[in-house]
Amino acid sequence: MTSALEVRGITKEFGATKAVDNVSFSLDAGEICGFIGPNGAGKTTTMRIVSTLELPDRGDVFVDGVSVLGSAREVRAKIGFMPDAYGAYSATTVMEYLDFFARAHGLRGRARAHTIASVIDFTALHPLATKNIDALSKGMKQRLCLAKTLLHDPKLLILDEPAAGLDPRARVELRELVSALGDSGKAVLLSSHILTELAEVCDSVAVIEAGKLQAKGRVDDMMRETRAHADVVCRVLGDAEAALRTIAEMPHVTGARLDQGNITFSFTSGDQERAQLLAELVRRGVQPLDFAARDTNLEDVFLSVTQGTLQ
Amino acid sequence: MTMDPAAELGADGAPASSPAAPPRSGFFGDFLNPVLVKEIRQSQRGKVFAISLIVTVLLALLACTIMALEITDRTAQPGRDFFAAVYAFLCGAVLLVVPFQAFHAMGSEWDDHTFEMLVLSNLKPRQIVVGKILAGFVQALLFFAAFMPFLAVAFLLRGVDVLVLAVILGLTAFASLWLTTVSIMFSTLTRNRFLRVIMMVMLGGALVGTIAAASGLGNELMRQPDQITDWQFWLAMPQLLAVATFGGFLALFISCNVLSHAEENRSTNVRVLISVGTLLFLIAMAVNATVPTPRMPREPLFGLTIFAMFGLALAGVFLCTEPDRLGRRVAPTVPKSGVAALLTLPWFPGRGRGVLFFLLHVAALVVGALCLAAFTGGRGMTIVGSSGYVDNDPIMNDGGLGLLVAAVYVLLYTLLPIGICSLFLGTSDRSRKIVRVLAILSPAFFILAPAVLGLLIGSGPMRDMWHVGNGPLMIGESFDGSLYDPEAFVFLILPLVLVGLLLALPSVFRALRETSRLSSGKETAAAAPSTEA
Ligand SMILES: Nc1ncnc2c1ncn2[C@@H]1O[C@H](COP(=O)(O)OP(=O)(O)OP(=O)(O)O)[C@@H](O)[C@H]1O
Ligand SMILES: [Mg+2]
Numbered sequence: 107m108t109s110a111l112e113v114r115g116i117t118k119e120f121g122a123t124k125a126v127d128n129v130s131f132s133l134d135a136g137e138i139c140g141f142i143g144p145n146g147a148g149k150t151t152t153m154r155i156v157s158t159l160e161l162p163d164r165g166d167v168f169v170d171g172v173s174v175l176g177s178a179r180e181v182r183a184k185i186g187f188m189p190d191a192y193g194a195y196s197a198t199t200v201m202e203y204l205d206f207f208a209r210a211h212g213l214r215g216r217a218r219a220h221t222i223a224s225v226i227d228f229t230a231l232h233p234l235a236t237k238n239i240d241a242l243s244k245g246m247k248q249r250l251c252l253a254k255t256l257l258h259d260p261k262l263l264i265l266d267e268p269a270a271g272l273d274p275r276a277r278v279e280l281r282e283l284v285s286a287l288g289d290s291g292k293a294v295l296l297s298s299h300i301l302t303e304l305a306e307v308c309d310s311v312a313v314i315e316a317g318k319l320q321a322k323g324r325v326d327d328m329m330r331e332t333r334a335h336a337d338v339v340c341r342v343l344g345d346a347e348a349a350l351r352t353i354a355e356m357p358h359v360t361g362a363r364l365d366q367g368n369i370t371f372s373f374t375s376g377d378q379e380r381a382q383l384l385a386e387l388v389r390r391g392v393q394p395l396d397f398a399a400r401d402t403n404l405e406d407v408f409l410s411v412t413q414g415t416l417q
Numbered sequence: 418m419t420m421d422p423a424a425e426l427g428a429d430g431a432p433a434s435s436p437a438a439p440p441r442s443g444f445f446g447d448f449l450n451p452v453l454v455k456e457i458r459q460s461q462r463g464k465v466f467a468i469s470l471i472v473t474v475l476l477a478l479l480a481c482t483i484m485a486l487e488i489t490d491r492t493a494q495p496g497r498d499f500f501a502a503v504y505a506f507l508c509g510a511v512l513l514v515v516p517f518q519a520f521h522a523m524g525s526e527w528d529d530h531t532f533e534m535l536v537l538s539n540l541k542p543r544q545i546v547v548g549k550i551l552a553g554f555v556q557a558l559l560f561f562a563a564f565m566p567f568l569a570v571a572f573l574l575r576g577v578d579v580l581v582l583a584v585i586l587g588l589t590a591f592a593s594l595w596l597t598t599v600s601i602m603f604s605t606l607t608r609n610r611f612l613r614v615i616m617m618v619m620l621g622g623a624l625v626g627t628i629a630a631a632s633g634l635g636n637e638l639m640r641q642p643d644q645i646t647d648w649q650f651w652l653a654m655p656q657l658l659a660v661a662t663f664g665g666f667l668a669l670f671i672s673c674n675v676l677s678h679a680e681e682n683r684s685t686n687v688r689v690l691i692s693v694g695t696l697l698f699l700i701a702m703a704v705n706a707t708v709p710t711p712r713m714p715r716e717p718l719f720g721l722t723i724f725a726m727f728g729l730a731l732a733g734v735f736l737c738t739e740p741d742r743l744g745r746r747v748a749p750t751v752p753k754s755g756v757a758a759l760l761t762l763p764w765f766p767g768r769g770r771g772v773l774f775f776l777l778h779v780a781a782l783v784v785g786a787l788c789l790a791a792f793t794g795g796r797g798m799t800i801v802g803s804s805g806y807v808d809n810d811p812i813m814n815d816g817g818l819g820l821l822v823a824a825v826y827v828l829l830y831t832l833l834p835i836g837i838c839s840l841f842l843g844t845s846d847r848s849r850k851i852v853r854v855l856a857i858l859s860p861a862f863f864i865l866a867p868a869v870l871g872l873l874i875g876s877g878p879m880r881d882m883w884h885v886g887n888g889p890l891m892i893g894e895s896f897d898g899s900l901y902d903p904e905a906f907v908f909l910i911l912p913l914v915l916v917g918l919l920l921a922l923p924s925v926f927r928a929l930r931e932t933s934r935l936s937s938g939k940e941t942a943a944a945a946p947s948t949e950a
Contacts, residue, residue, distance in 0.1 A: 158536075161679055178678045179678075189530070191530050193526075194531070195459060202455075210535070214448075
């Protein structure tokens with residue numbers, strides 16, 4: 107089976123800037139992939155190349171097996187791209203806006219009415235159908251843009267910073283919409299800065315920095331990998347200096363330091379080894395009060411991956 | 418607002434339909450151009466169109482009232498004055514407001530970031546451009562409708578010929594459509610706001626000039642209705658309209674090509690149009706040289722051909738600076754038969770193929786015009802003694818030499834600068850733009866640089882631009898069969914043209930190789946293992 111999206115070694119330069127540098131990854135049908143990276147990492151550029159709006163200098167992208175270079179029109183029929191800065195027509199109502207794009211996609215007569223009705227239902231835009239677009243709030247516009255993107259029932263959705271500028275409730279609603287789309291078998295590639303949001307909705311993440319893809323994998327795998335290199339904070343009874351010396355001698359421990367009475371160190375091995383470490387410390391007379399690895403979240407994954415400290 | 422998206426998805430995963438939403442096909446048919454529908458809806462809702470309609474109609478009403486008060490018994494044909502006033506406002510509306518609005522409508526797609534959504538929605542560039550043009554035309558028609566009562570009053574006041582009125586209105590509608598198309602082309606050319614503002618000012622100036630010209634022409638026709646019954650009018654008018662139509666299609670094709678995906682064919686339509694235009698030009702010349710009495714003499718035939726050739730040179734600058742390679746969507750369209758591939762080669766995109774196309778069409782114009790001069794019995798304008806035209810004056814003395822010299826300069830001004838600049842500037846998108854600008858400006862360089870040199874070395878004629886770099890001068894001088902400074906022409910200009918041709922040669926070879934590779938694509942693919950082994 108062909109993947110819903112396959113990015114093959116794309117490179118894009120803007121003058122001296124390598125916005126995207128030999129990036130390859132792929133997405134299966136129904137997979138929701140978070141695309142994360144610092145500002146200027148090349149997320150938008152990659153997404154624009156996938157959406158046929160920009161041509162790669164090298165490499166190619168296949169959407170459902172169709173090349174963006176060779177058959178841009180076919181690809182456009184298969185993708186729905188929601189850009190970060192999207193325009194809205196002035197003097198147009200929500201209904202007219204959707205009607206226009208449905209016509210543009212070649213939907214006719216009853217099929218058009220039916221499709222518009224269903225995307226309006228899906229995005230709960232019903233109460234706003236006759237409102238002028240200029241009068242919509244940012245969150246409502248975002249929803250309208252999503253509705254527009256869904257009109258032609260694309261197999262792959264590319265959402266660039268869909269959560270930017272939304273209030274918490276709107277974000278929750280967006281997340282629900284996205285996971286519903288994933289459940290319906292659509293592949294979704296979405297970029298965001300709000301990493302905690304992504305963890306809940308995404309199956310996988312791709313991390314990009316300075317144009318290079320740093321990591322791509324399932325969210326839980328990446329968390330586990332990151333946890334294998336956890337920051338541990340330990341508080342002891344008695345002489346902290348002596349305990350610090352003991353801990354620093356142990357295997358897998360790096361960067362142990364004393365910090366306001368807490369001993370902090372990086373532990374570069376798994377849970378098993380960490381349990382052994384604790385037992386060994388106790389055996390050597392260290393009296394731990396607290397011994398906690400900070401919970402890893404996507405932010406840690408992101409930070410460790412983008413700092414290049416992950417092996 | 419609470420919702421459960423999952424519940425609203427059908428079992429097959431597609432969003433389920435709900436009968437609650439109002440189905441709205443509305444008053445616009447299904448097969449109308451979507452952009453046209455959108456533009457009309459927007460202008461219905463927006464204020465600009467309504468306000469401009471009301472304002473022009475009110476102004477026309479005001480003008481008419483003043484005119485009505487001034488009508489005296491002395492005014493023999495008050496309808497004509499009345500028409501003049503109304504027509505000026507109509508021109509203002511359909512020749513200024515409508516094209517300007519179209520320019521703005523296209524430009525706002527860039528400014529509002531909506532253009533990419535149009536592209537993503539899989540609208541073809543042609544649909545987008547034609548939709549905008551038609552929307553402009555619908556507006557123009559609404560203006561016409563609004564002005565109908567005034568025109569009817571003008572007619573009732575006598576002095577207005579119905580046929581003339583119909584011809585004037587028809588031509589005005591054509592002009593409006595044409596200007597709309599050209600305005601849209603200009604606004605597709607750049608996404609840079611600043612450049613677009615400059616363009617807007619220039620366009621505004623040009624449109625105001627057009628209004629003045631159009632209302633002047635309209636009144637001229639109205640005052641001398643006999644012109645319309647003159648056969649010369651009916652010979653000249655179709656030719657002018659054909660030229661304008663050609664320009665309109667060129668503008669349309671250019672807009673579409675600018676909006677197309679970079680891997681698509683963005684050149685063949687323009688090339689075919691230019692070929693058709695060249696053919697039509699030669700046919701029109703043939704008609705003018707045979708049908709009317711007196712027949713068109715040789716000098717204007719050659720003069721017009723030289724004009725056409727410089728127009729071709731302008732197009733040539735663009736065709737000869739395209740990227741070398743065929744786009745990925747174009748390559749598969751090369752005919753598989755070797756002969757067909759070779760015959761259609763000049764009409765495919767690419768720099769080398771552009772050079773071939775350009776040379777082919779320059780040659781067609783030169784040969785065509787010379788043949789027409791030789792075989793249609795056209796004569797020179799030189800009148801000798803009392804016997805009238807000289808029958809057997811050689812063609813070269815009636816402008817033939819001028820035509821040949823013009824062909825040389827057309828090649829000099831295009832191929833040489835393009836060849837030299839491409840050597841130094843490379844082939845990126847940006848450098849191709851620079852090469853184009855430099856090539857278009859190069860005639861000025863050829864004319865001015867020797868003049869500056871003349872100033873430095875104290876050569877009077879060179880300083881006064883009497884030198885072989887000055888194409889227009891050389892063409893004019895050689896029109897009667899004698900060349901100015903033939904040594905310099907032969908030993909400087911011709912070798913330079915040769916250099917230009919040589920510089921273009923590698924890309925021509927690359928084009929030939931690419932085409933032959935593609936046309937025999939299947940064979941090589943099948944034969945590849947054996948040849949490699
Ligand atoms: N049209 C362009 N012209 C020149 N440089 C560009 C262009 N588009 C992007 N870049 C550059 O390419 C790099 C990647 O930009 P991109 O917009 O893809 O980053 P991003 O990951 O989307 O960032 P952000 O999180 O801020 O949206 C940046 O250095 C940017 O300056
Ligand atoms: Mg971005």
